[in-house]
Amino acid sequence: MDKFHICFGLSAYGTLRSVFRKQNLLQTESIICIEDDFSVGPPLRWLVTAFFPTFNAFDFSPDSTA
Secondary structure (H helix, E strand, O other): OOOEEEEHHHHHHHHHHHHHHHOOOOOEEEEEOOOOHHHHHHHHHHHHHHHHOOHHHOOOOOOOOO
């Protein structure tokens, strides 16, 4: 594949895929769909790991004294 396109949302993905299918471009170009809603900010997991790399949410316990 020579090129790839990134779409944000299933609607854009479906539209682009339909156009590519009609023009026989699916053999040379690929489409990546990102379904996250970035209009409210980055995903929480990315935010926590980017700014608090030592934070482990799985070790958090409400009974902890730390």
